[in-house]
Amino acid sequence: MEVGSNSKINLETLIDLSKVNRRRFLKVLIGIGALVGSAASIGYYFMGTVGKKVVGEMAQMLPPGQYAIDRLRVLHEGPIPEFDEKTWTLEVYGLVKNSFALNYEELKNLPEVTSISAFHCVTGWSKLENKWKGIQFRTIMEMANVSENAQFATIESEYDYTTSLTLKDLSRDDVLLAYGLDDEELPPQHGGPLRLVVPQKYGYKSAKWVRKIKFTEKQELGYWESRGYSNTASALLDDRYAK
Ligand SMILES: Nc1nc2c(c(=O)[nH]1)N[C@H]1C(S)=C(S)[C@@H](COP(=O)(O)O)O[C@H]1N2
Ligand SMILES: [Mo]
Numbered sequence: 001m002e003v004g005s006n007s008k009i010n011l012e013t014l015i016d017l018s019k020v021n022r023r024r025f026l027k028v029l030i031g032i033g034a035l036v037g038s039a040a041s042i043g044y045y046f047m048g049t050v051g052k053k054v055v056g057e058m059a060q061m062l063p064p065g066q067y068a069i070d071r072l073r074v075l076h077e078g079p080i081p082e083f084d085e086k087t088w089t090l091e092v093y094g095l096v097k098n099s100f101a102l103n104y105e106e107l108k109n110l111p112e113v114t115s116i117s118a119f120h121c122v123t124g125w126s127k128l129e130n131k132w133k134g135i136q137f138r139t140i141m142e143m144a145n146v147s148e149n150a151q152f153a154t155i156e157s158e159y160d161y162t163t164s165l166t167l168k169d170l171s172r173d174d175v176l177l178a179y180g181l182d183d184e185e186l187p188p189q190h191g192g193p194l195r196l197v198v199p200q201k202y203g204y205k206s207a208k209w210v211r212k213i214k215f216t217e218k219q220e221l222g223y224w225e226s227r228g229y230s231n232t233a234s235a236l237l238d239d240r241y242a243k
Helices: 011-020 023-035 037-045 106-107 138-145
Strands: 090-092 099-102 111-118 125-136 152-158 162-166 176-181 195-196 211-217
Touching: 023 138, 090 138, 106 176, 111 176, 111 195, 125 138, 125 195, 152 195
Parallel strands: 090 211
Antiparallel strands: 090 099, 111 125, 125 176, 152 162, 152 211, 176 195
16 A cells, blocks of 8 residues: 555555554654654544454544434334345355345354444434444355455335445445344344444445445445445545435
């Protein structure tokens, strides 16, 4: 990753660096410190959480234009779907060498991670430090053996809610398909049995009630993304509306 030569340092680049490891990140920070020179970058260094099991980062970071609340709000379009453990499946298809479907039990047998992360709704509220439990999205990418030409995934939820993200964004440590929240089963109103969690992006990218994942070469615009909201949706960059 090139840093020193570019005077326009992207916040997301800095955040990516916090994943590498703290010592290297500190060295890089010193190297670019004069260039960046902002209190914020020092804050990122201290706030990053890098661990073996708890893979969350930036769990206490309040982005520009956001206010903190103490409980996740319940926010969605339409009804809360019924969950039947016997018939529920997660289907993975599109540009993959191995398409498959998992039932709930098979899903729960995949390697589990816990990640503590903040959640930011584009309407302004943020709930810091949510303890999500589930599988990393990239576990699904590995299982599916994603084709070389795939660049994006469309996440398809109950009642036709969709969102899409780049495979790069979906490969981060803290991007989960979550079935647990704060030491309990993920409640239906928060997307149970299974939701996507993408902490870096505004909440509309964290689709609740996920049923299908489709890998694509071109990006398909999601529900809110085709209604005036930003497709990149970077919460730390105040990136709220379509340009
Ligand atoms: N299926 C589905 N997922 C959704 C939504 C929705 O309307 N339908 N709303 C999104 C928005 S805008 C936000 S802020 C979060 C809210 O998650 P919460 O209700 O668990 O706080 O869910 C996201 N995921
Ligand atoms: Mo939202």
